[in-house]
Amino acid sequence: MRKARIVGRRDVLLSVTGLAAALAAAASDGTRAWAQGGGAAAAPPPPARGTQLVLLGTQGGPNVNLRRSQASNAVIVDGRPYLVDCGYGAVRALVAAGIGYAQLGTAFITHLHDDHMADVAALLSLQWTGNKSQPTDVYGPFGTAAMVEAAIAFTKANTEIRVTDEGRTLRPEQLFHGHDIGAESAPVQVFKDDRLIVTAAENTHFPDRAKAAMRYRSVAYRLQTETRAIVISGDTAYSKNLVALARNADFFVCEIIDQPQYETNLAAAQQARAQGRENSIAQHVVETHSNNADVGRMAAEAGVKTVVLSHLLPGSNRNSTAEYPDSSYIEGVRKAFQGQVIVGRDLMVL
Ligand SMILES: [Zn+2]
């Protein structure tokens, strides 16, 4: 059995002593981290060769706080960026990470909750206004193509003003294309180019009784490059499909709700049910997200090398000055998983 290794010290330093400690620690362990906003300079561009995973937004749920953006990740392959999820703050984070948004051409959305797609309209609008001339393709489960059309409609006035006033000729609908992909139990290839193969499988974020009444679905993605396999869970409870998708992956980027938060929601859900309400926000949280034990179990069953915890609950919601302790997430996951566990931070590069 491999000896457990925990990467948590750097993150503790980040929360305790701020940017100076972050930079010093980043230099010592080969990863990069930057403070967000506040005039901090953007990072240098990613390297021309190899595969990098950049955590753009690590907060769980539809929350806005100043320490973590909503869900978003970039995978950069030989200098070309691909986006997975685009929650609020993703565009700003792309700039802060040194990737930029102007030439980003491919995005994958795990599901259409707003904390995973709120910045899609901003991304596409700013690309068009910024004179992008090459297409941007957005892939995701049912509803994604309609969402891209709606994003174009959202920016209609901006388009008409600038076409009229600035003599522009290219239309957003010529550039931006949404693609609905399938949500199957077995992994299905949904994208391939010269650097990357992406497969998707349905996860367990939407309960059966909700799926019976709607066509929307939720998926996880596996991004396979020449050198790395990166799996991004999206939002999900324990999922056999996800275990199969994540088999032997180098990085398993997985959502997590920490045990105390899970139990608080469990009690609230039970109270709602006692009052005759089967569907409640608390019920949604406990039924469709992964607690520490779920994450550890999936990681162990899939045999992944490294777990990267992201879409954290509580994340940075509770307190604007003191970060929720990394150790709390890690200890729960380690009960089932013996490999490396990293607690994600915005702009962490792996
Ligand atoms: Zn979410």
Ligand SMILES: [Zn+2]
């Ligand atoms: Zn969700």
